Amino acid sequence: MRRVKSLVDTKALFCKNHVKLPKKIDLDSELKSLAYLRKKHNGDSHHDIANTLEKIATAYNDIGDPNNYLNYSLEVLLIRQQLSKNKVNAEILSSLFHIINAYQLLGDSSNSLKYALQSLKISYALYPNKNHPNIANAMNKVAIAYNDLGQHENFLQLSLEALKIREDFLGASHPDVASSYNTVALAYRKKGEMQKFYDFALKALEMRKKLLGPEHQDIATSLNNVALAHRSLGNYSIALDYANEALAMRKNIYSNYHADIVSSYDTCAILHTDIGKPQKSLELLQDALTIAQKIYPPNHPKMASINLNLAIAYKDLDDLENFLKYSFISLNMRRTLYGDKHPDIADSLNNVAIAYRNLGDHENGLKYALESLNMFREIYEDKDHLDIARGYVNVANAYHSMGDIEKFFQNALKAIDMSKKLGYWFNTLIATVLTNLAICYKNLGQLDYYLNYTTQALAIREKILDKEHPDIANALYKCAIGHYNLADESSFFKIAKKSLSMFAKIHGTENVAEVANLFQAMAVFRFKANDYESFFEYSTRALDVRQNLHLEAHPSLVVSLYFVARAFGCMGDPQKEEIYLLKALNMKKVILDCHRIYISLDNAAELVFENTPGVLLDRKEERLEDxxxxxxxxxxxxxxxxxxxxxxxxxxxxxxxxxxxxxxxxxxxxxxxxxxxxxxxxxxxxxxxxxxxxxxxxxxxxxxxxxxxxxxxxxxxxxxxxxxxxxxxxxxxxxxxxxxxxxxxxxxxxxxxxxxxxxxx
CATH class of the missing domain: 3.40.50.10140 (Toll/interleukin-1 receptor homology (TIR) domain)
Structure with missing residues (x-):
């Protein structure tokens, strides 16, 4: 029987050889070798057969085939257990590591943890001083399994222990130390500590570039993680650069069908969604799904993740039916994978809530949002966490859509406070909840607060989105409203002109309701300044836009007709003033009679930014009924x-x-x-x-x-x-x-x- 290599000089072995890059395994050649060895040994167990099977398993992993990777790894373990007569050794430990990796790739967290705990037990038996890289390897495997099961505290604790062992044994600069930095980074990400996520991810990348050369699969992994770290800090453009670099490197290293390429497509897609390019995101996700379907089983965490991101892309393309459909696909997959309680289940519940809310089903929107938030709070023991902050945002928005302002405020302010503590500020979720807070304060007459929150939302969107993104134009528009309400003409005109320029570029026309509203507001300011020529110019431009938008009687047209009448009066043309005033009054009456909408021209200056200015009257309130x-x-x-x-x-x-x-x-x-x-x-x-x-x-x-x-x-x-x-x-x-x-x-x-x-x- 073949004797296992002595472990006496293990430290020297790890430090000297671990930096050498493994040669790419020729799968066809190894399959031929396996056939020859099976024939040579008459199908009996043999070390050479086990070693060749391990090479074949590794080759299948390299090409992104986790099923064959698992099957061949299991066969290796069986042979080595037979040969060692169930006594533990380093080769059995190596086989366990491969099996754990395979189960993790297949999304089988329970079996992954089962074999990881076995590997840790064997490592302690093999290395009694408890200070060996293989103990660190086993700890990492257990840590990652705990992460997959949603136990993020255990994930971080074991990852940090593994890092310390590797640094003590291998020194400060070694590929395995870099790997531990990477794992610790992911653990901090799961804990919601995004600055530490970035710091450790960057350390891993810098060390890997130094040790592994310009192009390596581990460098690509670090590039992808640094991209995700920048995203978590709101640096979307920088994140996309790193993600594209990782994708290009992985395409050079692997064939088209590999799990790492799926991961890169997924990351790039998310970032294109973040910067407001949902069509590009959808295309990348469809590419990812095509590859994933070839290498993963139907119920796999990566498949659930891709379907969730597909849902988000459809949402941003205003395809709300597919948004709900793919959100439920992801939710059902994750429930099958994880049971009753898991962060990924709560994440999918969040998406289902948003889908229902966008479809106008506010009761289901609130139901799923609360279920998601409560699950997050239970998982993280109600401690500050990014996922809980996101849950509060979603619940707040659900209450806002239902008109429950008190509960909206409660949840929105919790989300904002927690996000600030965690450094999770620059993202669209926070921008949205800030905007909703602003609207509520405006409705309460607290106009300073309205401007404050709209300005904060604008700053976030300007940092994370492309310069000409529609959301920035809309955020500028809302800030312009804030300055208008506070009669700050100088600031209003500065922001309004930027918003008008963006709307024109985005839509290719001035025929947009927001453009008409801005023109009308400009007119009001110029009227107050006795600049009647500008008052006339802006009023007529507002009317032109609204007449293009509304072919029939519309409340905003009444307001514009009224201001044009006033403008003609100021310009010394009473005949046209009469004509436009009578048009305004007649249309006002038609709208009241037909739609029971009452428009107050006494307060026309306050109706400028209302796309449907007027009050819907109940029958008992109608002024012409009695x-x-x-x-x-x-x-x-x-x-x-x-x-x-x-x-x-x-x-x-x-x-x-x-x-x-x-x-x-x-x-x-x-x-x-x-x-x-x-x-x-x-x-x-x-x-x-x-x-x-x-x-x-x-x-x-x-x-x-x-x-x-x-x-x-x-x-x-x-x-x-x-x-x-x-x-x-x-x-x-x-x-x-x-x-x-x-x-x-x-x-x-x-x-x-x-x-x-x-x-x-």
Whole structure:
């Protein structure tokens, strides 16, 4: 029987030879050798057969075939156990290491831990001083198995112990020490300590480059991990550079079908999603899935991960059905793999929650978000962790979508505090929750807080996204709203112009609702500064965009028409002012009648950034439903006729009518409330005297009443009065009363009241 090599000078052996790169195994040649050896030894167990089987297993691992890697490794272990008569030795330990690796590649965490614990027990038996690289190797295997089972505290503790053993035994510069740095980095990542993740990943990369030359599979692994570390710190562009370098190196080292290439495609895809390129992400993930399906079983952690990332790519492409579909595929795979509780299950639950929320199913969105958060908190024993912070973000957003502002605030602020502690700040999740916080503060009237949180969200997006990403344009737009609400014209114009430029580049047109809103806000600022030419320019540009966007009556069009009317008035064109004001008022009435949306032009400057400015009224609140409200009459008159109007008003009030005869009677603080009284009236009594033609307010009232079909009755109070053409056309076939020639005033009032009732009927 072949004697196992002495372990006396093991330290020298590891330190001297471990830096040599293994030669690539010729699989075909080794398969031929195996056939020859089986024939030579008549199928009996033999060391040469075991060694050749191990080479074949390793070759299958090198080409990314974990199934054959496992099968041949198991056969090696069986032969070596037979030859050693179940006594432990270094060769059996080596076989166990290969089996553990294979089970990890296949996603079988339970068997991975089972064989890893065996290997650690054998290592302690072989090396009683407990200070040997193989003990460190076994510890690493156990650590990684614990990680796969979601036990991240054990993962970190054992990884650090393995690192110390390797440093003590092998010195500060050795490939195995670099490997331990890499494992410790991943352990810190799982713990949510991202700066330490980056520090150890970078140490591993630098040491591997120094020891292994310019191109090596371990260097590619470190490049990929440094990419992930930069991503966790929000450095997405730098991360993508590292990820692309890792992918290129792996393509040079391996054939197309290898697990490491799948991993690189996956990393590059995630980063393209992060920087707002979901189509590229989808293409990379589809490539990854094609390879993964050839090398992995259907229920494998990597398959679940790819499906989860596919879901995210579909979400960013607004394909919400596929977003939900692939989120559930990933969730079901992970439940099959891990049972009831695992960080990856909680991660998939998070995605399902977001999918439901985006589809408008807010109850299921909240249900799955809470299930995810509670699982994360249980796994990490409610200690600060990146996954828990993400869980709070998702729950906060779920409550926000349901309108539960109190619970939104509770969870959002927890997410922000925890993210700051963990250094997990520069990411889209935090940007989103900051934006939602801003919106809530705005609704509460706390405009300083709105600007503060939108500014923070903008800073995050500018750091992590491409310069011309739509989310940056939208974040700038929200900051512009903040400066507008605080009347900070200088800051508003600076940010608004940047936002307008980005929207134009992104959409290739100005026909975007946000662009119209920004133009309208610019107009308001210039009006306040008495810059009427700019007021006119920006108002008409806003109207042009909105007319292109809305072919039918729309609340935002009402606002724009109103501002253009004001702009024409400021520019000294009262005729066009009347035209646009009447258009605005008429459209306002159509929207109220048809859609029960009430638009207040008194507050037009506050409606600039509302894409649907207006309040949806309940039936009981509709201002035109109550027939009693329509009993009142409006007397349209010039102030010089006030005494005659008071006389008529008193007489009609005795008949039970409510009369509005001037601005104070109409509770009118503005032109809009004046017109609302006309809208709600039964009829308009037009006092016709020599001043009527010169009174702009009367003219607008009469034109509006005619536009919306309110009946009008002429009350002549001046024999010298002559109807101008505009009024003559409106009063054709309308009843006229001559108050100037009345002898019996009471009889006159009776006749007028009868006419009003006929009109009402």
């Amino acid at each position: 027939s009693l409200e329509r009993r009142h009459l409006v007397i349209c008159h010039h102030p010089d006729c006030r005494s005659r109007c008071v006389e008529l008003k008193t007489g009609l009030e005795r008949e039970g009518y409510k009369i509005c005869m001037n601005q104070s009677d109409r509770s009118a603080k503005s032109i809009e409330s004046m017109f609302e009284q006309i809208e709600m009236s039964s009829a308009i009594l037009v006092f016709m005297d020599k001043n009527l033609n010169e009174d702009r307010s009367n003219r607008l009232e009469i034109l509006f009443a005619a536009e919306i079909g309110i009946p009008m009755i002429g009350i002549k109070v001046d024999d010298d009065f002559e109807l101008q053409e505009w009024l003559l056309n409106l009063m054709v076939d309308r009843k006229m009363f001559d108050l100037d020639r009345v002898k019996n005033f009471d009889l006159f009032i009776k006749k007028l009241a009868r006419e009003v009732e006929l009109i009402r009927i």
